Amino acid sequence: MMKTFEHRSIIPGSAEQVMAFYATPNAPTKLTPPPIFFQINDDRRRSIKDGELEFTLWFGPIPFRWLSRHEPGSIEHSFIDRMLTGPMATWVHEHIVRDVPDGVEITDRIQIAHKGGIVGVFTRLFFDGLPLRLLFNFRQMATRAAVRRMTGQHTL
Template identity: 30%
Template sequence: MLHYRKSTLIDAPVEVVWNFHERQDILERLTPPWQPVQVVRREGGLGVGAISEFRLFFGPIPLRWVAIHIECEPYSIFTDKQKEGPMAYWVHRHQFSPEAGKTRLTDRIEYGLPGGWLVERLLGWWVDAQLEQLFSYRHQVTQIECSRIGEET
């Protein structure tokens, strides 16, 4: 099992950061423009049972990725788990913690690669590098958007 973690202090209250993640277009907004990903659907918001479906492109080959939300405590945490997709295992926890009037946004991912421990040893570093690019982008967008929204209120 491999692990990835990214944590950023967002300059906005928890309610603002949580509500930003509830936007209907959040998946499009948080997908980096350089990633070959298409958002197919998002149903159910952040609550338990919510579904997100993506089409990932590895060169000309499209792969379907479906994630279902398995945990939700409003203004605190929501967790999604891969139901169908390219990983052997994937659980992603999104945590929102108040910190001095701001929000500590932490993404924690536990994942496994198809092919087991040998493939994880060979490619885990590469997946972590991809996740770091993705979540650096996501946290930067969240910081910019939520700081702006916080200034408006």
């Protein structure tokens, strides 16, 4: 069954700054909360909107291997990472970044479908509901901190 997860946040900064952070090679690592470990296996991205990224997410001793394709999103400051192979039946994550009066609004919209069997049990535990909310709350804080560092603002 396909479902949609959406998380929105507003942080200080601009769409240009957030997209610049997302384009840094270590952004996926900085956006991954402990105790999860993000391991890049092969990075064939030519830009944040073009190419493929092969990686493993380690939840302790449990590896989840992914191959995702990065492609343009629905607006200028957006991109999609689409799982080509991995633990889910479907994972299409659109990152939408818009300038708003109070800073920048970041919308993460994910189309998710789980596989059956034991893999589906694990993905429901790690990539759905409350775990996804916690992940994207962490990502909001990490993005805010990264944009502050980029602009020389070091206070909370």
